Amino acid sequence: MNRTIIAAALALAGCGSVPLPTEExxxxxxxxxxxxxxxxSAKGRVTVKRDLGKPTGCTYHIYVDGxxxxxxxxxxxxxxxxxxxxxxxxxRNSWACNSGDSEIAIVADAKRExxxxxxxxSEARNSLQQSALSP
Numbered sequence: 001m002n003r004t005i006i007a008a009a010l011a012l013a014g015c016g017s018v019p020l021p022t023e024e025x026x027x028x029x030x031x032x033x034x035x036x037x038x039x040x041s042a043k044g045r046v047t048v049k050r051d052l053g054k055p056t057g058c059t060y061h062i063y064v065d066g067x068x069x070x071x072x073x074x075x076x077x078x079x080x081x082x083x084x085x086x087x088x089x090x091x092r093n094s095w096a097c098n099s100g101d102s103e104i105a106i107v108a109d110a111k112r113e114x115x116x117x118x119x120x121x122s123e124a125r126n127s128l129q130q131s132a133l134s135p
Contacts, residue, residue, distance in 0.1 A: 017053030017120040019131070020075060025049050028078045029059065030071035036064060036080045044084055044108025048128075049077025050118040058097030060118055060126065063090035072118065082108040089116055091128050102127040 025047075031037060048062055050072050062070040062078075065087055070078055091102040106114050115131040 017051030017117075019117060020049050020052050020077065022047060022049065022077070022115075024075065025077040026075050028070045028076050029073050031069075031078070032071070033064070033067060033069040036069055036082065037078060038081060040081045042084075042110055043081040044110050045079055045113040046082055046087075046089075046106060046108055046116060047077060047079045047113060048072070048089065048116045048118070050074065051120060053120050059094040061092040061094070063092070064088075066090070084108055084110055089128055091118060091126060093126060100125055104128040104130060106130060 048070070050060060052075065058073070060072045061068060062072060064080065064082065069080070072078070086105055086107050089104050089106060093101070104116060106116065108114065117129050117131050118126060119129050120126050
């Protein structure tokens with residue numbers, strides 16, 4: 001029986017993350033810059049969402065152009081409204097789940113929504129990745 005449990009644990013340890021469907025996305029744990037979440041048709045919509053998968057107990061801190069904007073946990077995300085042009089989104093993990101920081105440059109466009117996923121690879125490293133998949 002112990003071998004079965006160990007084999008199952010090893011098999012699961014290699015799993016990465018799976019995209020979170022936007023319709024299942026829950027609001028962020030904490031919003032530090034609520035003005036970024038006010039809908040505005042003149043601004044670009046950027047949806048940031050955390051993939052399903054591990055580690056589930058970690059809090060991810062999202063920064064926009066160097067300013068702390070959100071804190072996201074498992075199954076959470078937010079749509080941000082950013083002025084048109086280039087922006088830098090940054091990810092920092094909570095101290096207990098530090099698997100490195102990640103940054104991505106995006107171009108906000110009022111005519112097209114962008115989707116950015118917080119992904120976790122098979123070695124539990126997190127990163128921000130722009131997605132071509134529909135939100």
